[in-house]
Amino acid sequence: ILEHVRTTPSRMFQKRSELENLQEHIDGFVFDIEYSMDVVKTILNSGIATG
Numbered sequence: 001i002l003e004h005v006r007t008t009p010s011r012m013f014q015k016r017s018e019l020e021n022l023q024e025h026i027d028g029f030v031f032d033i034e035y036s037m038d039v040v041k042t043i044l045n046s047g048i049a050t051g
Helices: 002-046
Strands: none
Touching: none
């Protein structure tokens, strides 16, 4: 039991760090997708695409 209690916090901190890293990547992907969608909407609204 003692070994489990000693190693569990370390694993929890490691997993938390991994989750934070993944969240940063996801946030970046969402930003890129939203930006791309705005660009496409701008192009469609400008009439360039129907030219």
